[in-house]
Structure formats: structure tokens, C-alpha cells
Amino acid sequence: MYAVQGAACDTTESIEGFWKLARWARRRGGVQPTYTPTLHAGNQTYDTPERKAQVLQETLFPPPPEADLSDIPDYEYPEPLQMPAITEKEVCQAVRQAAPNKAPGPDGIPNLTLHHALAIPVFLDHLTNLFNTCLQLGYCPEHFRKSTTVVLRKPGKPDYADPKAYRPIALLNTIRKALEAVIASRISYMVEAHSLLPQTHVGGRRGRSCEHAIHLLLERVLASWRTGALVATLLTLDVSGAFDNTAHKRLIHNLRKRRVPINAVNWIASFLHHRITDIVLMEGATGQFTTDTGIPQGSPLSPILYLFYNADLIDQIHEAYPGKATVTGYIDDICILVWSQAAAANCRRLEQIHKIAEQWEAQHASKFAPAKYGLIHLWQKVRGVPRPLSSTNASTNASVKVQGVEVKPVPTLHYLGVQLDQHLTGMKQIEHAQVKATEMIAALCSIAGSTWEITLSHLHQISTWFIQAGWGFKAAENAARKALESIQHKALYRIAGAFRTTSQAALKICLNILPPMIALERAAKESYLRIATSPLMATLIEIRHSGQRPAPRNAWERRRHMQWATTPDHDPLTSPLERWGRRIAISQNRLEVIHPHVTPPWWSGLESHIAETREDALAAHQAAVHSSADIIAYTDGSLTEQGVGAAVVSPLGCQAVHIGSPATHTIYAAELRGIEMALTQIGNTERGWDIQLYWLPGHEGIYGNECADALAKEAANSPAPNSVEELTLMASTQRALRIEAASAWKSEWAASTHGNSLRRYGKNPQKHQCNYTKAYREPPHQSSFKCKFGRLRWLVILAPLMLWNQLNALVDVVVKIYAMFSSTGSRRELDYRAYLTRPDLVLKAVRFMLETGLLGQFQTLPTTYRVTTTDLGQPAA
Template identity: 40%
Template structure:
């Protein structure tokens, strides 16, 4: 099959019917190198055994006019619709009938007869390998007919079938054996349309079964290949030239109609620029990856000798053919292997392509098929076969008519005072465009984010006025409402004939998504700053992760265990069916007003939500537009934050019940209760469910009780009844020993054995995938292989390890069992051998050092301390009086570990807030020139021209493990410096930020003295500090950035603007040299030098320094020298 599907002439055929296809060990289907040219239709009902028939359907056939039906792994049928009348159909049956000697012998003929009978009103074609001998089709060569051939003859007679091959045509040939067992049968109505039915020797690729070509005179609708935009070949000069020519003048539309018209004008300008600057590509049907001239040459030689052997059938012709065939196999295998290696090496040169290749390697066993199987309507049990029928069924599933919503409380509702927001700024739009992924799939208008990135300098002011007028009018432009909804498989489902095994993803027009991103960031900011959402609502929020939600639940479970004689905690995980698609718009807008969102934004969101037009895209087919009146698009930046406001009441009201805590992660809701017995916890869960049902009735939401999970957590062996079920109005929910929440498998005793086993399975798959990306002489380099391992396998291994790695505090410094550590070390050792090519007997410590990978135990420690820094310690830290009977929660265990290691107090580390400034904050002007020469020349020009400005140079420096910061003002001849602490508590980056703060302090003092300056000009040699100051975000150094922003705002109120410029270091700029010297002196490096108070310690500094120090010490014990110094 490898050579057949790469044959340049294979594209001439519309349908390939294959029997006994090769079983792909990395996939659930078969080999498919022609994905750009053929749809693969592969039976998958029986997952235990591979299918023995499949179709490859040329993509030029209109997919709306055919569909695939599978009976079992030995019989598949293709339903072809001809012309325009529904009755004009042809059924093509692909059959494999096992041999009489096969161990799993079971004739396919009864099933074939049944299929022919059911479809007798249509013309039919039967092709396949029947493994039966009879003179009717085998001719005089057949000396003894198979007894089972009578059954096939009966089918032929009952349905008036005609065998189109000349009797005696050899279809199977193996050295000394030649026979006819492959047939092509048609009903009477197709006999007159037959053009050709014979052996096609030119398509013979050394199978023992000879290829049969059948041509019929049929009128099948074909599709033209759709060209695609090659965005990576975009001509930026042409694009900008055309865009500047086509862009309309900036306007401020006063009406909705005028706004739609102006938006359309801007979109047309972008579209024209795209058409002229972005080339289109149509994949060549004759282009086959890995196929070269040598492959074609040996294939032709093998075919020629095969024909000679068929003619003469001598020992000499067979030997010549066998030798050529084996040589062809080796040559093609070598060429394909070389092509794979070249593609891997080429991909490794680009970071983006490297991760794509890594993703392919991990998912190669689970590639989605090209064709969606027939879907079954759960209500009527009818099959949806055609793309139109599938699209309609999926539309009803994705966008159902929501239940009636109780909106009585909305009428005459009183709302608190709203939080006002200023107009959208150009900087917000620039940032939203920069943060968008350049090559993500565009919406219906075909304008990718890459075009917006290049167009930003010319369209940002147009978009600023458009977006602000859109807000002012409370109207979302018509162009932005259109979308294409792509249907994707949910991974890991058992049955893909069920519509709910698929999910919709909306591809929205990218320009509209920019505005959605701006509004989403604003909503997020005011929600965090003003506390508009419940504290236990975790998903979709800055500085909150799944580990936050998990530790909230686990801490409460341990608290329950440590209360009295030990309580039991019961966890109920809820599932909302179609959460995003069943949103009541009126209720969402009410919730937004109730939580103080301003009326202008609420009205705009109402317009954004309804009505929308979308087309469903499935298997290359695009439906007619559907009008959506409910829900919100999955794929919009706004959808997650809006849903947080939508179900915030559910989290709050359930959490208000006694001995109950509710957490949410967007639409995943967990209710935890605790009591002395499971009967009591179930009673409390019933109360919580009653509250949840009331919420659902007012929010048009439907729970999916079949997906609820109930688990009772206790380490008491007999006192607690862990089998107590939960009685609900949907029936009994039986408890399980494990539940999966946010990707973590939680067992009832929190010992995590099942989760560790799952981690081992996932990481093993990833490590196995690494082997396909390189070897000792080819492929991805060791450095890049290590990068893939650290970027893919380590996060899989360490996910939520702050929870599962701290359940065994029975021995000092051993929070996890030896079994757990041994499993993880074994996984990393396997990866290290793949990365480095080391021998199997190489020790684990040596592997870690040679591949420069942190040992697993240090990975765990580093992750745990980082997690505690992000999440924060619990409400009550470990106490000296803690009894031995009490059980430590993972969070308390980590804090105790830090204390035992005599590290810093975790409570004194830097506190980072989600936002430092509002999204609309106007920061200082910043300038970073493209080269050192340009920066130096620009600096000299400014010093000469800007005589009225105050010029200040800043620097941060580290010497002998100490950090200092300084600012030198050449205008006032003033210097300020400060000691930041040693390298265990501060960084040079923090010193650079502190230097800018000192510069602003000098400017403030100068202004207070009555000096009038045109501006504040600050020069620094650290580009990271400049970028952070321009757009402050919640990360390391946040407290310094907060001071800087306050200083900039204070100067702005005094009509003094700030600009920060990059100057290259150590090239003779006097102010920079002076600042560098002052910063070094601030570290106290001079004899008798003074140091000041320490700076606030960054969160990630201690775990990084501590793990590196421990690892370096281990390296010295093994190698006798500092491994980190050697690596440097």
C-alpha cells in the first residue's frame, strides 16, 4: 500500500476498494499517505480486530453525494447519489470473505446477501476478495469448485448479478499458484454502462492480488479543488502598499447602518490586500512526499519483470522478478525513511515546526479519520448519512431549543452602581493584535491574524473609532457576527455515531475577535480588581490554575479527616449539558448588571450574542447558514469570562450551605460536603443539588446526571459506609472509589496510586514518540530533543504533583513512596537514553547529569515550591504542637518541607496581583532601536536636541552574589542607589526595575523644586525592563512595577510625560557608565561598603537556587566537580 498510494497515477481513480489493508501499529486505521487527495473510509465498529476492507474516496467527488456505511470489518458499502433525483443511487459493496482455512472463519456472504436484499431498489456493484473457486468465474482452470461457492452463486442468481471479468482472468498470483478469487459483480442495469473491467498491470505494486480496474459511464458530480492561502509566503511590501491605497478615511459612524458600511469598507481593503499579497496553493495530485526518480525506476523494473513472469511463468522469470521486487522494497523503504528524517531535521530548524512534529509523534496513533461515520439520532434512532443530514443533526445537538427559563426575578430588578470604563484605547487594540496567534484558522472572510499583525500600524486608528462607536451604539457589526462552526471529535470516546461525541468550534472573523479580546480583558480586570466573582471560581482567571481548585478541595478533605474522630468528605462533580450553547441571553445580561458591569458594555454584549449566523463545516462540506438565537460561540475570547458571570450564582449559593464548599472551573462544578457519616454528607449533597436545580431552572441549563461523579473520601476502613449512594430526582448515583476532576484522578484515600499509573501510561507514550524524532545519526538534535521532553513529558509527569507527591509523610523528606519515585525515575531514564543514545546499563544519576535534566525528586521539589508560591500557604501553617495523629494536607506538607530545609518563609515572598494597571492604562513612551549603531546615534541626537528635558541613566548590577541598583541624572548631577539584597533574594532584573523607579524619584524631586522640564528621558540598557514598564503584568517584580506606574501617573498629573529609551551598554555612553559604576558600588563590593535593606524576594528564585545547589552537590559526589560550572 505504501507504493500504491504514492503512485503518481493513483489520482486518476475516483474510488479505491482495498481488501486486507495494512494495519497501522500507530493508528486505529491503516496507512494513509495521500490525505490531501483521498478520504479514508475505514470500518471501526470492532476495535479488537483490524478491518479487512476499506475505501479511499477521491476528494474531487462531491462529498454531499456519497456516504460510507459499515456492516462489519469484512463488509463496507459506499452509497453514491447520481444526478439530482434522490432515487438515482448506486451502492458499491467492498467484500472480504475469509478463506476456509482461516482460524476466524466466518462467511461474509450471508451479510452481503442481506445488504443486497435491503437495497434491491438501487443499482449495485460488488467487488472484493471472495476466496472461492468456481468455473463460473475461474474458467476451465478450476478443477474442483469450493463447496461454499454455491452460496455465492445463489446470491448472483437471486439478484441478477453479472461477473464483469472474463472467466479465467488471473486475479491472484503467487509463484506457482494462479487463480481467480477476486470478482467484480454488477446488477443488470449497470452492464450497459460498463466501459472497462480488467487487470491493470500498470498499477500492480507487487501484491499477490492483481489490481482490477472497473470503469462505468456514470454522471457523478465532482468538486473543484479549493485553493488555500499560503500565509507564510505573504509579501509584506505589496500588502502594505495595497492596504494604504484601499483603506477608506477614518470615520465616526453615528448609526448602526453607517457602522456596518464603514466596517465593510475596511474589510474590503484588507481583503483586496490579501488577494494581491498572499498567493494561493492547490496541492498537486501527483506530488508524493518521499517519492523520487529512483523509486519510480525500480517500480517500473519490478512491474516489467512481473508481466514477463505472468506471460512465461518459468523459474528464471520468477527469480528475476523476486530479486527486482525485493530490491524495489528496500529502495522505497530507504527513500521513505530518508524523507521522514529530512522532514524531521527541517522541522527542527524552526521552533514552531518542532512542536508541531512533536505533537504529531504523540498523536500518531490517534489520527482523526477524514470521514465522519453515519450518525444516529438519539431521539428517532434514524441514521444521518449525507453531509446535509449530519449537519442538521449536529445543529440540533449543538444548538438545541433551550428549556423555558424562569425570568420572574429580572422584572423590575434593582442593580448596584455600575463600574464605569473609559473608551477603548489604541494601545489596547495593538496589544490584542500582538497577542493573537498569527496563523490560526480565520473566519468566513478569510483574513488571518497574520494580516492584522502587518496591517496594525495603518488600521489601528480605524479600529479604535469603529470599536468605540460599536460600544457607544451598543451594536456588534454584522460582519463580525458571521462564523464557520467546525465539527471536531472529542478524543477518547467509544462511539462516534453519537452526535454528542463531537464538539463545535466557531471560527470567527479575526477583526471581530480583536474587539472581543479587548472587552474580555476589561471584564477580567474589573472582576479581579473589584471582587465581582466568587473566590472559589478558578477557571479562566489570571493567576488561578487547576492546582488552586484541587488544593481547595484536598485541604477541606484533610480538615475533615482531622476533625474530631475523623469525618468523611463526599465530593459530587456536576456536569452541565452543552453549557456554552444553552445560555439564556436575558439571564446573562441580568447577571452582568447585578455584578456591576456598566450598561454600555452590557448592551454591546447583548448585541454580540444575538442573532448570529454560522455555517457547519463537516468533512469538507459546508452547510447553509443557520441563525442562532441562544448560547455563545465556543472559540470567542469572551465566552469563558461571560460564563464565569453566568454560573457565579451557582457557586455562591451552593457554597453558602452549612459544611459545604463549592468550587468551579468555568463549567466544571464540584460540591464537597463533610460530616460524621456518608448518610449525612449525602443529605447535604441533596440540599446542594436542590439549590443547583433552582439555578438551572432560572438559567436554561440542563444537568447531565449520567456524567455525575460521586466519591466518599475517608481513610477509615470500617466505621464509614463508603457504599452509600446519593438519591436524586434522576435516580440513584452510586459512589465510586475514584473520580477524575480537572485531569487528576482522586482515589477515596488520596494515596494517588491510580493517578500515578495514568501518569506512567501518558509519559510512556510521549517517550516512545521521542524515538520517532531522531537517532544517533539523524533527526532532532540532542538539545532540541531535550527541549521537547521538558516541554511535553515533564509537564505531563509533574501535573498537579503538589497534590499527589505529598501523601506519604511517614518518613522524613519522603513525601512520596519509593514505588512512585521508581516509576518516574524509570520514565526519565528511558527518555534520557532516547535523547542521548546512552547504553541501557547507564546509571540514572549519570543519565540526568549527561542530559542536563533535573533528577525527578528535585523536579518534584521545585514544582511543589513553585506551586505553593503561586497558590499561597494555607490558612494555618504547620504548628509545633501538631499531633502525630493529624494528617498533613499536601499544601501544609510542602510548607513544612521548606521550613525543614531552612529556606525563606514562604509567607514573606513577593505577592503578585492579577493586574497592576487597567488595560486602558497609558504607559510611558518606549523606544528600542533595531541596532546598537542606531540606538547610539539616536541617543546623541536627543541629548543635543532635548535640552529642556531631564536626562537620567539607570542600571542594575550583580557582584559577588549581591544586587544593586542606581540612577544617575546628568541634568542635575544627582545619583541615587540602593542595595537589593543577595542573589538568593533578588535578581539583576529587579535591580533594573528599581533603577527606573529611582530615576522617576529624581524626576519627582526635581519637579517639587519648581523646575520646569519638557519631559523625563530615562535611559537603560535592559530591554526586558523597558517592555515590562510599558505593559506591566502580574509577574516577578510586580511590586516594583506598581511603584513605577504610580510614579509615572503622578508625573503625568503634573504635565510631565515620561519616555524610556534603550541604550547599549559598555560602548562609552558616559551616563550609562556612571550608572553602572553606581549600581556596582550599591552592592557593597568596595571595602567597607554599605548595604541597605533587602528587596522583596521573587517567588521563583528560592526553588530555582535551592534545586540547582542540591543538584550541583550531587554532581560533585559523582564526578568530583561542579557540573553546573562545567555546563556553563
């Protein structure tokens, strides 16, 4: 048992090991297999590794149907975009962004080796030349096309004797993956800069996530309800073996028709041709085979390539049904939404739309799986709004019949991790999250025992990951309050090792964990910011404005419309995104737009130098000062309570400007404005000047630097100009949300009548109250918490005090603890608080309790697992 505890301690020394332990706790229910079970396909049984590999190859890499390529020969392609040569900066970024300890491909070279090799100039030069030559020739070396295919179980499958219950993952050569990453980054930039893909194709693109796709769907449904549609119907499609059955000729055609550079297209064609892979089971390698179909899963290029592969499906449906259907794509997940007065009419339209999908299926050699489709009818459950066409339930039971399969509607549909119910109340998602969170509490118990050496900071992160994730778009509503508070309380007990009678409010203070509703409200507003600052927000607003209510038909409707106009939050058809935008109270046109790619990947920028020490930075400055050919400009930014300012001081002139308030700007924005002002002073940068950026430490007596600092502060404290309205930065708004959450927490704590035993140690929630316990292993922080919560009285430790004082190494702490009691036995509150608030005294008090074994659960710990001076943050004697 102690060996397991020690292993857990060693595992959490690194952040990777910590999350590995967290995932183990989450999935610990099943027994991990050590071999692949006997597989069954049809009437055949496959029991040897070679036969298992054979059936897996036939199942996972089946020969795809012939694609209809009749439209390709006569197609006139548009002028392709241009792709310049690959730079050394791109190569370095691609190599360093790869995880260093990922499993390598057949060459056996781990990414960590490439990370270290980048420090060798000749290696980086040769690697860049190799990548450029491959791109210019449109050729992927044969060595790069070899891979190892690891067959993994799909989680949650009932029968692993079925070959379809496995997923192939390709382990690729690391140098090849670096080249793929460079090309994928370039294509991703061109997608956003030149709008090569549909706006509603959300997944696999930088700056877009599942929450963008969910809110895109919600905005469209609510807009249709506002226009008078009684029911909206959602159909989710499923493509069998989407990546593995990709037709290469069709993919190349789709890339060329969407203007992808021809050199990249030629390289991708070579990269996909005649690939060799070796299937590896748990029993070992089973031999190589050749595949000429599909896109290897695990490749950095695979997501962006499949976006091009099925983009035509989205465009064709939108062109055939403008304003009557919305198609949302998330890589290989496609959903179709239609709306009208009746569910049956929606189903007939979906059947017509599916015929377009079947044409795409024939052209792309894909295979739909209607048995895995999902169908749900979404309708309002609001007073005064009639149910679709009738008062019976029959109108919402209409089904869709496609390819001989009847797809029946369900009351709850799982889409992109969210449980959508028929009325979009979000309650099903809350119930689902509650069940998952309960499972996570059980997982937390397995690693948060009071004698396990897991640090408090790690347990804090696990609880946030386990408990507060996955509550959905309605998570911050009052409906989730009771469920989430109950779940969070159970988690906090496990983390702190507290008794069940401990106040919830006190637990949150000591662990510095926000109350659930405050945390979720902040998370909802931050989610709004991520969406509102993305380019997709323009599409969402366009959809929202398309759903205008018809004129009221009677006095009752007029009163309701007037009420909703004055109090939009009470309007049941206000989208969650719009509601949270109003609560933040920032106009959409005042928020910055964060573009996925500010500059092309091959843009080199200015050369910058950040010294490792202040002394090195000052030495570099002295060398520049003594060079008569250099023009030195000093820039600085300042943030005060009055505003944000930037300044530049150079031989070309001095300039300072007030750029905004702390509510709209950050100090980093001020620093960038100062650099921009310096570049503007230079004027024409095409004269061949070598412009370099150097970091200088402040307040080192450098005259130009001190002048720039003084001017920036003066500009920050000056009145703001009235001429220009500056945009609000996302970072400054996030800072305001953090301050708002902290203020709400303080108000809640002040109004609470619980946790009185803790109030003597601090009146308000403050982060520093738990900073000195976050790095502790379990026993120290649990001991101090029990004392703070008033659940372990100091009088209990008075009896064995005289015996323990014989330990010479701890005489000092005995004297100080004994000093908390007068000769009459009364406590001196000032000293008592000090021993549970001052870090140095807390460490000694905790050590006293653990060494004496006063807490029963620690008496069985061997000496090696007792708290040590290192654990307590003190140097070993």
C-alpha cells in the first residue's frame, strides 16, 4: 500500500505525470487488458495474432467503393494561391510544438531528440532545405510514408470481440510530422485569410471549438422560433470510416478547386500514395501491408484535409435550400437543421436534403450509416405558444426514412458532448453532468486519501477538471445551483480531508475555490468572450437578426412583446449567448476581434533579444550605446488607476499618448503601442535598416528608459481624449471578470452565517490564505485545515506535550505551542491565530501533530512517509 502511495507521489512530480494519474483515476473502473481477445467476424474466429491483424486490416482498411469522378476531367480550376519557401522559424515551431515524449514512428526517433538537435545550426539548416526541396518537387520520401498502426479499443463498447470496436492510430516518423505540421499551419492560414471553407464548418480550425458549434445551432433554432416556426428538427449524420475511406483523387480535386497552392497539393498527393504500415497489437507487431486509401489518423494534416473533403456537402445543401436549412460541420460530424410549422414537414424536407448527401456519398466513395443517425424535434414549451399543429404528442413523433432505414426521433440527443433536450432547457445536460461528476468524486477518492502524498494544488486542479466541466450552455442558470453545490461540497471534503460537519463556506475559503454559481457565471461570461471576439461572431449575429418576431396579433401578444423588449432576460427566446453578452454590458462593436492568424506563418518579423539576466541586458545596452551608427529608441507603457499610457523617447523626438482605461487595455497593449510609435518615427522601413528589439530592465538609471517611463506615467494619468473610442481588449475584460467574481465571493462570505471558526483568521476570501499549503502533501494541509475549521481543539494536544518536549530538535515549537495557553488554561487568541495563519508557525504546528501521531490516520504511516522538513518548505537539518 505504501509503495502505491509513494508511486503516486513520484508520478505527480511532473505535470504530465499528474494528469496521467488523474486520467487513471477517472478510468480505473475496468481491468486493463494485456492481450487482444479472440475476434469474431461473420462465422469466422480469429485467435492468432496474425489472423487478428488480418481481420482488423480488412475491417479498418476495407477497399472503398469506387468514387464517381465523372465531373473531374472537364473541371476548370481557379488560379491557385502561392506558397513561399519554408523558413527556419516555421521548422523550429513545428518541432517544438510536438510533445517531446510522444511515441515515435518506425524510425524510432523521439521528438525530444529533434528538440535538442535544433540547437545545432547545421542541422536546422539541412532540415529546412530538406522540407523546401520536398515541397518544391511535390514529393514525399518513401521513408516518410512508413508508419506503425496501433490498434486501440474504442471506449465504452460492449463487445471487444467485434473488430469494429477498435480504432487505428498511426505512429508517424517525427521528421515527417514536423513537415506535415508546417504545411497544415500554412493551409490553415489560407483557409482563414481567403475564406476557403464554409463559415459553418467549425471543427478543426484555430479559434473555433465545440462551444462555437453549439451556439451556432442554438442561435439558428431560437431565430426560427422567433419567426413563428413551431418546430425545428435536427438530423445528425454519421459516415462510416470517414478518414479511412477517403478517396485520394477526389480529395486532390477538392483541394485544387478551393485554390490550395499547387506545390502543397502535389506533396499531399505523394504523401497519401503507396503508404506502408505495420499493424501492432498488444501481442506485438504482425507484419506490414500497403494502403492506398484514406488519411492516416494521427497525422497533423488529417483534420484540415477532411474539412476540404466534406466541405462540398455543406455548400451544396445551403445552395439548394437557402434560408430553409442550416448545415453545421465539425470535422466529420455533420448536422442538418430545418424548421417549419410541423415536424412531419421537416422530416420530408430532410429526406429530400439527404438525396443531395447521397450524391456527395457516391462522388466521395463514402458510406453513410443511417442506423447511427440522430433525430430530435425541438419545440417551445412556453405558455401561449401552441405545440406543433396539435395538442397531442403524435405531431412530434414524425420520423425520417433514408436508404431503407427509419430514423426515429429521440427526446434527448447527444451532440458534441452536450445533451440536447426537446425544449433546450439544458436540464438533461445538467443531469448528465451530475452523474459524471458523481463518478469523478469516486475517482477523486482513490487518490485523495489523507495519507496519500498528493499536493493540494494538484487536487485543486483535478477537482476543477472533474467537477466544473461539462455543465453545458445552461450551467450558470439557477437550475444547476443545487446539484452543483452538492457535488462540489463532496469534492471539497475529499481534497481538504475535512469532517462532514465542516462549513461549506469555510472549505471554499481555505481551498480558494470559488462557490459554484460564481465560478460558472464567470465561466459562462468567459465563454461569451471567446465567441464574441472570434470572426464567427459576425455569422452568429447575422443569424440572430434574421429571426425577427412577426407583428403581434392581439393585445396579449402586444403586452408580452413590450415586456420582453424592456426586460430581454425574461424573453424565453433570447439566446444564452445574447443573455450573457448583456450581463457583461460591453457593446459588440467595441470588442476586439481576435483573428486566428494575425500574420502568415512564414512572416519573420523583427529580431528580438530577451536576456536571461538583468546584467546581460544592461551589457547589451552599453554595447549599443557605444555604436555611433545605431539610433536607439526607448519605449515604455504604464497602467495606473486613471488610465493606460505609452511613450517613446529617441533622437527623432519624444511622444506620449493616453490609449485607454484599465477597463479596456492592458499594460502589454501599452508596450506594443510604444513600439508602434517608435517604428512610426522611423518612417520608411524599406531603406535597409536593421531593426532589433531589446528588453531593458526598469529603474536601472538609464536616462532614456527613465524618461520614457516618466512620459508613459504622465500620459496614463492625463485626461482621456474624446476623439477616438478605443476597442475593449479581451484580456482586460477577463481581468474585470476575475475582480467581479472575487467581489461577489466576498459579499457572499460576508452575508453567510456559517464558518465562524474560520473568521478569526481572515475576514475575506484571499488567495494568499492557502498559498502556503498548496505545495504540501496530504497530511500537512489536512492537519492545518482541521485546526482552522475548529474540528481539532488545541486543548487535545496539551496532555502529551510534556512527553514530546524531550525531542530536542522540536523544543522550539513546543515552547511556542505551549505559550498559547496561560497558567489558567485560557487561550490567547492572538497567538492561536498566528499558529494557523503565519506560514512558519503553521509548518511547526503541523509537524508537531504528525510526529506525535495525534491524528489517528497518520499513526500507521512509516517514518519515510511522515512529513519531512522538505515537505514543510524548510531546509533539511
